[in-house]
Amino acid sequence: MAAQETRALDDVTSSERQPRRLAWALALGLMAVAVAQLVTAPSGGASTPRAAILAMLVGAGVLGAYLLRGVEKRRGTAEAPRGVERACESPHEGTFADSAPEAHAVFEVVASQTPIGLAYFDRTLLCILVNDALTELDGLSIEQHRGRHVKDILPPPLGEAVAEDMLRVIETGAATNGLPVRVESRSRPGEMRNWVISYCPLRLANSEIKGVGCTIEDVTERLHTERERERLVVDLREAVRARDDFLSIASHELRTPLSTLALGTQELIRAADAGVTPTPAQLRKKAERLRSQVHRLERLIGTVLDVSRITQGRVRLFPEQLDASAVVRERCEQLRDDAARAGSYIELSCSEAIVGNFDRTRLEQIVDNLLCNAIKFGAGNSIEVTLESTLEIVRLTVHDHGVGIAKEDQARIFERFERAVSSRHYGGLGLGLWVVRQIVESMGGTIFVTSELGMGSTFVVEWPRVPA
Amino acid sequence: MSPRVLVVEDDDDLREIVCEVLEGAGYEAKAACGGEEALVVLEDPVRPDVILLDLTMPGMSGFELRERLLRTPELRTIPTIVMTASRAFDPATLSPAGVLLKPLDVSQLLEAIDRVLPGEPPCEVSPS
Numbered sequence: 001m002a003a004q005e006t007r008a009l010d011d012v013t014s015s016e017r018q019p020r021r022l023a024w025a026l027a028l029g030l031m032a033v034a035v036a037q038l039v040t041a042p043s044g045g046a047s048t049p050r051a052a053i054l055a056m057l058v059g060a061g062v063l064g065a066y067l068l069r070g071v072e073k074r075r076g077t078a079e080a081p082r083g084v085e086r087a088c089e090s091p092h093e094g095t096f097a098d099s100a101p102e103a104h105a106v107f108e109v110v111a112s113q114t115p116i117g118l119a120y121f122d123r124t125l126l127c128i129l130v131n132d133a134l135t136e137l138d139g140l141s142i143e144q145h146r147g148r149h150v151k152d153i154l155p156p157p158l159g160e161a162v163a164e165d166m167l168r169v170i171e172t173g174a175a176t177n178g179l180p181v182r183v184e185s186r187s188r189p190g191e192m193r194n195w196v197i198s199y200c201p202l203r204l205a206n207s208e209i210k211g212v213g214c215t216i217e218d219v220t221e222r223l224h225t226e227r228e229r230e231r232l233v234v235d236l237r238e239a240v241r242a243r244d245d246f247l248s249i250a251s252h253e254l255r256t257p258l259s260t261l262a263l264g265t266q267e268l269i270r271a272a273d274a275g276v277t278p279t280p281a282q283l284r285k286k287a288e289r290l291r292s293q294v295h296r297l298e299r300l301i302g303t304v305l306d307v308s309r310i311t312q313g314r315v316r317l318f319p320e321q322l323d324a325s326a327v328v329r330e331r332c333e334q335l336r337d338d339a340a341r342a343g344s345y346i347e348l349s350c351s352e353a354i355v356g357n358f359d360r361t362r363l364e365q366i367v368d369n370l371l372c373n374a375i376k377f378g379a380g381n382s383i384e385v386t387l388e389s390t391l392e393i394v395r396l397t398v399h400d401h402g403v404g405i406a407k408e409d410q411a412r413i414f415e416r417f418e419r420a421v422s423s424r425h426y427g428g429l430g431l432g433l434w435v436v437r438q439i440v441e442s443m444g445g446t447i448f449v450t451s452e453l454g455m456g457s458t459f460v461v462e463w464p465r466v467p468a
Numbered sequence: 469m470s471p472r473v474l475v476v477e478d479d480d481d482l483r484e485i486v487c488e489v490l491e492g493a494g495y496e497a498k499a500a501c502g503g504e505e506a507l508v509v510l511e512d513p514v515r516p517d518v519i520l521l522d523l524t525m526p527g528m529s530g531f532e533l534r535e536r537l538l539r540t541p542e543l544r545t546i547p548t549i550v551m552t553a554s555r556a557f558d559p560a561t562l563s564p565a566g567v568l569l570k571p572l573d574v575s576q577l578l579e580a581i582d583r584v585l586p587g588e589p590p591c592e593v594s595p596s
Contacts, residue, residue: 248556252524255553258571260481263489266574270492289481341480376526 117216139186169199257293315442319357325350331367343380350387357466369432370398378402401456470496474516478525503528547584
């Protein structure tokens with residue numbers, strides 16, 4: 001190893017041989033001139049011996065100074081690690097070339113402070129040096145690295161793969177960057193980590209490849225962050241798309257009752273302009289129609305506002321002591337006309353009072369949304385509503401005999417903007433069941449559906465009966 | 469004889485008021501609450517002069533009815549005006565004679581019908 005290092009030193013300093021020869025020639029020349037002058041000088045002359053002695057001293061001085069510098073340089077470079085050898089070849093040669101200890105210190109600082117694992121292996125793939133970051137990465141001490149073969153350091157099959165890569169770098173002399181590997185290191189047992197390994201050959205001035213340097217970076221967290229960012233971008237795009245769809249659907253839904261209101265009021269104005277006075281019955285019919293559209297708009301706007309509140313996690317309940325049966329009965333009566341228009345009849349079964357602490361508005365919303373859903377998709381058939389209770393829970397069941405829901409669609413109908421039918425056939429915001437689910441869950445309850453395509457659907461809502 | 473208009477709209481209130489507006493303007497209005505019912509009405513040999521067609525309807529939608537009309541030689545020539553709330557509707561898909569965007573307006577409604585009917589518009593009837 002010492003012989004190799006001496007050869008390496010010779011290689012490194014070979015470029016200095018030419019000036020050294022010149023220095024030797026100059027010193028020897030001066031000394032030869034001085035000796036010749038002393039030999040040939042006439043006796044009794046004073047100036048010539050003094051000049052000859054001066055020339056000899058200058059030559060000896062040049063020679064001595066050069067020899068001393070050569071010894072110092074040889075000693076310093078021979079003790080320097082390989083990293084320093086490489087540092088001397090760097091563009092900062094002027095800074096370090098004359099100070100091997102300083103270069104070594106810089107190397108130590110850089111190697112110890114970098115978060116990237118560093119290692120150097122010789123041609124036989126024995127580990128020569130590692131830094132602290134690598135010991136943290138692979139869970140082995142510096143001693144457990146040094147002098148061991150790479151296959152003994154890394155677990156199989158990673159060890160074999162890395163050894164193969166290193167040999168290829170040594171053979172070809174070409175660096176390879178950023179090879180991704182997945183590894184379960186000793187520092188984090190039971191956890192697969194993502195490393196990126198790069199290899200670089202250590203080439204000396206004579207082109208001989210002495211070994212291979214490695215950088216190992218643990219990119220697990222970075223990958224996780226990148227994946228999280230990608231997921232957020234996808235979610236954000238989806239949210240923007242859903243918002244655009246919702247705005248489109250909401251504006252569509254709002255325009256139909258607005259049409260009736262616009263035409264209805266214009267008709268009244270035309271009648272007034274023409275001096276026509278409708279009978280009280282005609283006037284009532286027209287006013288009822290307009291009021292119905294106003295209620296429809298109210299419900300739509302209420303749903304839109306609810307979506308905004310619910311999305312921000314603000315389903316607030318204001319429970320009060322009331323009879324749930326009375327609320328359900330009242331809502332069924334309210335929607336009886338709507339059902340009749342669709343050809344459906346609402347059959348209610350809730351004989352006894354179910355008194356508890358309930359939020360009246362939210363309970364009404366649940367009944368309204370489920371009933372409107374049954375009227376819309378009930379195909380003009382009867383709708384059965386049942387309210388029952390035990391000491392612990394209240395159960396509301398709404399059963400229709402309409403178009404039904406395919407098995408594969410039954411889970412997603414409770415999602416926002418989802419519908420099991422084509423939007424070419426059925427209007428609506430696609431929010432009713434989602435709103436019901438959000439309310440029911442905020443009450444600590446559940447909602448589920450059983451259905452078969454073409455055979456109708458049964459929605460069951462259960463929530464805790466908080467004792468009054 | 470009053471021009472005949474078939475109104476195909478699933479929303480009861482809107483369908484009723486459109487018919488009232490048309491009758492007040494001197495048209496003879498017939499109503500259908502969906503595509504299937506419209507086809508039944510169209511079996512009558514006395515065909516409408518124009519069809520007002522909503523697109524989003526349960527059962528046979530306005531899209532499907534229009535496609536059916538276009539495939540039926542004796543019905544394809546009846547001018548059809550589409551009523552839609554969608555700003556994304558592409559008229560090229562159904563080749564309608566006109567498009568009315570909701571919310572509807574009485575003047576626009578009557579102008580759209582007059583535009584596709586030959587001859588003079590009918591005499592206005594005083595609204596009740």
